Amino acid sequence: MELVEVGMRLGTEYVEVRAQRLFRTMLTMKDGIIEAAKEGLENGVAIRVLVSGTWGFASVGSFDKTQLINAVEKACKMAKAASRKVRIPVKLAETKAFEDKIVSKPRKNPAETSLAEKIQIAASLNKTVLNYDHRIKSCTIDYLDITGTNYFINNNGTYIEQDKLYVWSRVLATAKEGEVYTFAREEIGSTAGLEVFEVETPEAVGERIAKRAVEQLKAKTPKGGTFPVVIGPNVVGVFIHEAFGHLAEADLTLKGSVLIDKFGKKIASDVVTVYDDGTIEGAFGSFKYDDEGIPAQKTLLIKDGQIVGLMHNRETAYQFKTSPTGNVRAEDFRHEPVIRMRNTYLAPRDCTFEELFEGIKFGYYLKSFRGGQANLDGTFQVGIQEAYEIVNGEIGTPVRNASISGNTLETLQKVEAVGKDFQLWPGRCGKGQLAFVCDGGPHIRVKEVLIGGGA
Amino acid sequence: MEELEKEETLSLCERAVKAAEKDGADEAEAYICQIHKTAVDIERGQIVKTVTYTDKGLGVRAVYNKAVGFAYTNLLTKEKIEEAASKAFSSAKASKPDPNWKSFTMGKCFTNVYKTFDGRILELSSEELVDIASRMLQTATEKDERVFVVDGEVEASCATKAIFNSYDVSGYDKGTFISCGLAAVAREANYVTPVCFEFDAKRTLDIDPEWVGSETARLTSSALKAEKVVSKPYTVVFTQLAMQLLLNYTLVNAVKADYVQRNQSALKGKIGEKVASENVTIYDDGILEGGFRTWRFDDEGVDRRKTIVVEKGILKSFLYDNYTARKEEVDSTGNAYRGGNTPYMETPSIESTNFRFVPGNKSTDELISEIDSGLLVYLLQGAHSSNPVSGEFSVVAVPSWKIEKGEIKTAVKGAMLSGTVFEVLNNVSALANNERQVGTLVAPWIRVENVKVIGR
Numbered sequence A: 001m002e003l004v005e006v007g008m009r010l011g012t013e014y015v016e017v018r019a020q021r022l023f024r025t026m027l028t029m030k031d032g033i034i035e036a037a038k039e040g041l042e043n044g045v046a047i048r049v050l051v052s053g054t055w056g057f058a059s060v061g062s063f064d065k066t067q068l069i070n071a072v073e074k075a076c077k078m079a080k081a082a083s084r085k086v087r088i089p090v091k092l093a094e095t096k097a098f099e100d101k102i103v104s105k106p107r108k109n110p111a112e113t114s115l116a117e118k119i120q121i122a123a124s125l126n127k128t129v130l131n132y133d134h135r136i137k138s139c140t141i142d143y144l145d146i147t148g149t150n151y152f153i154n155n156n157g158t159y160i161e162q163d164k165l166y167v168w169s170r171v172l173a174t175a176k177e178g179e180v181y182t183f184a185r186e187e188i189g190s191t192a193g194l195e196v197f198e199v200e201t202p203e204a205v206g207e208r209i210a211k212r213a214v215e216q217l218k219a220k221t222p223k224g225g226t227f228p229v230v231i232g233p234n235v236v237g238v239f240i241h242e243a244f245g246h247l248a249e250a251d252l253t254l255k256g257s258v259l260i261d262k263f264g265k266k267i268a269s270d271v272v273t274v275y276d277d278g279t280i281e282g283a284f285g286s287f288k289y290d291d292e293g294i295p296a297q298k299t300l301l302i303k304d305g306q307i308v309g310l311m312h313n314r315e316t317a318y319q320f321k322t323s324p325t326g327n328v329r330a331e332d333f334r335h336e337p338v339i340r341m342r343n344t345y346l347a348p349r350d351c352t353f354e355e356l357f358e359g360i361k362f363g364y365y366l367k368s369f370r371g372g373q374a375n376l377d378g379t380f381q382v383g384i385q386e387a388y389e390i391v392n393g394e395i396g397t398p399v400r401n402a403s404i405s406g407n408t409l410e411t412l413q414k415v416e417a418v419g420k421d422f423q424l425w426p427g428r429c430g431k432g433q434l435a436f437v438c439d440g441g442p443h444i445r446v447k448e449v450l451i452g453g454g455a
Numbered sequence B: 001m002e003e004l005e006k007e008e009t010l011s012l013c014e015r016a017v018k019a020a021e022k023d024g025a026d027e028a029e030a031y032i033c034q035i036h037k038t039a040v041d042i043e044r045g046q047i048v049k050t051v052t053y054t055d056k057g058l059g060v061r062a063v064y065n066k067a068v069g070f071a072y073t074n075l076l077t078k079e080k081i082e083e084a085a086s087k088a089f090s091s092a093k094a095s096k097p098d099p100n101w102k103s104f105t106m107g108k109c110f111t112n113v114y115k116t117f118d119g120r121i122l123e124l125s126s127e128e129l130v131d132i133a134s135r136m137l138q139t140a141t142e143k144d145e146r147v148f149v150v151d152g153e154v155e156a157s158c159a160t161k162a163i164f165n166s167y168d169v170s171g172y173d174k175g176t177f178i179s180c181g182l183a184a185v186a187r188e189a190n191y192v193t194p195v196c197f198e199f200d201a202k203r204t205l206d207i208d209p210e211w212v213g214s215e216t217a218r219l220t221s222s223a224l225k226a227e228k229v230v231s232k233p234y235t236v237v238f239t240q241l242a243m244q245l246l247l248n249y250t251l252v253n254a255v256k257a258d259y260v261q262r263n264q265s266a267l268k269g270k271i272g273e274k275v276a277s278e279n280v281t282i283y284d285d286g287i288l289e290g291g292f293r294t295w296r297f298d299d300e301g302v303d304r305r306k307t308i309v310v311e312k313g314i315l316k317s318f319l320y321d322n323y324t325a326r327k328e329e330v331d332s333t334g335n336a337y338r339g340g341n342t343p344y345m346e347t348p349s350i351e352s353t354n355f356r357f358v359p360g361n362k363s364t365d366e367l368i369s370e371i372d373s374g375l376l377v378y379l380l381q382g383a384h385s386s387n388p389v390s391g392e393f394s395v396v397a398v399p400s401w402k403i404e405k406g407e408i409k410t411a412v413k414g415a416m417l418s419g420t421v422f423e424v425l426n427n428v429s430a431l432a433n434n435e436r437q438v439g440t441l442v443a444p445w446i447r448v449e450n451v452k453v454i455g456r
Helices: A002-009 A065-083 A115-132 A202-218 A233-248 A250-254 A314-319 A353-357 A408-413 B006-023 B078-094 B126-143 B209-222 B240-248 B257-261 B322-328 B364-369 B421-426
Strands: A014-030 A033-051 A054-060 A099-102 A136-154 A159-177 A180-190 A225-231 A274-277 A298-303 A343-346 A362-374 A379-391 A394-399 A402-407 A415-418 A423-430 A434-441 A444-453 B027-043 B046-064 B067-073 B147-165 B170-188 B196-202 B232-238 B282-285 B306-311 B355-357 B373-377 B392-397 B400-404 B407-412 B415-420 B428-431 B436-438 B441-443 B446-454
Touching: A002 A014, A002 A065, A014 A115, A033 A065, A033 A115, A033 B046, A033 B078, A054 A065, A065 B027, A065 B046, A065 B126, A115 A136, A115 A159, A115 A202, A115 B078, A136 A202, A159 A202, A180 A202, A180 A379, A180 A423, A202 A379, A202 A394, A225 A233, A225 A379, A233 A250, A233 A274, A233 A298, A233 A343, A233 A362, A233 A379, A233 A408, A233 A423, A233 A434, A250 A314, A353 A444, A362 A402, A379 A408, A379 B392, A402 A408, A402 B392, A402 B415, A408 A415, A444 B392, A444 B415, B006 B027, B006 B046, B006 B078, B006 B147, B006 B170, B027 B078, B027 B126, B046 B078, B046 B126, B067 B078, B126 B147, B126 B170, B126 B209, B147 B209, B170 B209, B196 B209, B232 B240, B240 B392, B240 B421, B240 B436, B240 B441, B257 B322, B364 B407, B415 B421, B421 B428, B421 B446
Parallel strands: A033 B067, A054 B046, A099 A159, A225 A362, A343 A434, B232 B373, B355 B441
Antiparallel strands: A014 A033, A014 A136, A033 A054, A136 A159, A159 A180, A225 A444, A274 A298, A274 A343, A362 A379, A379 A394, A379 A402, A402 A444, A415 A444, A423 A434, B027 B046, B027 B147, B046 B067, B147 B170, B170 B196, B232 B446, B282 B306, B282 B355, B373 B400, B392 B415, B400 B407, B415 B446, B428 B446, B436 B441
16 A cells, blocks of 8 residues: 555556465376475565656565565656656556456365475376286376466555465376387476366376377378367367457557458358357456456457457557457566466357368377467467267377468458367466466367378 | 675575475585666667566575475575475475485585676666667668567566585575677568567676668568568578577487486487587586686585587587486486476476587588578577477467578568488587577577478
8 A cells, every 4th residue: 555655646647556475285296206395485566657658567575565665766767767757657447446356276285285295196096097007108297286366456446365276297108119219298287276187186197298209109290281170178279269369458558469451351151159268166266356457247249250359458459449358468476467368268159060070081189288388370280199980971090290281360250160079278378477377169160271291 | 675695595595405404304405595676678679668676586496205296485584494494394394205315515616607696787777778688679770660679678687696505515696697789570561571580698797789670671671572482491500599489498308317217308318429410519608707607506505517518419418406416326416406487496407408409610601602402590480389298399480581593582481390300400500600598499590401491
């Protein structure tokens, strides 16, 4: 409160203060050996001021009052210095003020669970993976939980106390036979509690990953070229997130993404509807209020092929003359709040799994991804860890090291059919800082996509 | 900022070590890192933001019965430090013993390093940083009105590191860093180029913002009017930016001792064998003058050094930290690293320092002039999806340009490259003389024959 007042006295248009008390537990287990179990405590404050249309951001890893007041003053001074050059001053969309306190109530709170029990989860995952097959050569498990509280206050009258709770794990298995090396990995993530491991049991997850690594050993490399494909929820998710989602983050749209002049236009085939939804209970990308104090919501981005929404913060909402969508997040007090996706997905329709494969003489079934990336011009690349040939409508031989590439808008137009199944996958998205998200959708069929790979 | 000085920092480390030992730890190690940063950010063609950042913290490792525990705190009071020490100890007690654990680092003879600290960087005022950003931005935009600056940043930072352990290893070092960079697109009619990027970064106050501005504009406008290419093998020239992306997820991991020991490296058992063309000599040089990753000691207190990794194509050595080295009873190569924004939160892992390809003597013009049909690849997209074990990759080369009859021609539209990193290394036919550092890679432009390109 005092910091907000200091900021106001220094002639700012806007001041916000975010304070954080965070506890983290992390551990890495390599082939059954704990590399280090870590526990830690982080306290800090992030301050944002708007002075003459220019942002000043200060992050201080301390609650020391003198240091914090100095930081507000420094942020104001620097913003003032930079504002000499500003042509189009930053302005913020008006919003309602909120006062709220969000308390998380997990059934199994990681903060109250012993480290030994967390090590046990990793140990059973490790055991399942390594015992699956003699060709499995290594298993690496990362585990992370974050608990704590965020305090948010601004000069518009918003005051929010919000508990944070994240549980995350990543499993990576490698297999080798002769000179062929393969690997498989998967992530688990939740904003509920450790109860996520009751659904995704270490045994089920471990077996799934080990099986994938081993099956790829007999896989062949794909032919390069353009082919029809059926894409599974895991790959649809990363495609929607990377190739489309980032372009619809309004800050990136304004930076010149290909969507800049497409708003309201048809950019995808009729069967494509896309949401970014921050309200799915327990999902990895869900929360109650964003880091500008705006409630999270379900945002419709593409409706039957037409782009109808973007993801906004208060600054871009002002420029587009609309309202902020509750998409703003900062990884912690060290980072400034930016527009991030939450749970992003392509909405299911009515095709059965079999219908999607019908009539494909030769193509690929892309089941799970390895990584993806996109450029503002809409060029995207998604690496695939698990894929199969499709021959005469049937799933055939496994294929490894494939990747797909193309232009987002061209590819969205080529979506021919959308399945009725649905899955969301947790992930971590980097945009200069990390955010926890989910993405997914149903199985879909795309008329043609460029397949690369095959050494 | 409230900066801790050398004696105070080391005494806080010592306090943590003693506290852990008092709790019953067999041995302990404490590490402090302080980081202070000031930045001016450009977005959508104008300066819109300033950032100041201050954080410091302590990480402590405690060993009990060959099990390692770790805890950290960013509040450096006596109580919080002692609390961290006892948490580290109790997490060691909760873990299982690791039969390969020997001990923390012993011995303490640190190398001198040069051009890693410049007091002038600390003294830059807000106005001076804004001025650097504004000169860079202006140079980029005044040249060509089709060029639109998407992002940019000028950042000055200072970091200090300190380490102390039960064996009286005690080290303190301070380094500065300054960088400026721009990302831009060009628009003409209905066509938008991919994002093009250029930067300059130094440990001393010797950056050239005007060069960054004009290079970004030149690259961006020459990426207009892109054309497709025919699928076939090409001679490819990789710039440092592209090569860094390609190697970072493949070769750099394959030479790390932990990858090798855990059967995750295709180079396992290949010491003394030919793994690259004889044009290729690679050092991991932790004491390179002005290197981005040059420090007196690594992040567990081993002196930094220069390690030959590949000599004229022959694999010579892997990169070790204390743990992996002791497992094989060899010396650590000083490659323990705690990364990211908050190194004090991390336990050490193996990372390359300054991964240096010895340059050749051709100018870039000569390198290009000898190519009949090729590509100049500036950046790669999707390199992080490479297979880290086998080194297989399948990536998009954007932006890239065609090379025809010895000259750089039009830009290329979304071509894909695929192969394995080891084929690439074996097919290196020449290296230019334009060495620069990008991330951990220090290299010139590198020419590679016979790279599989899929056009569209």
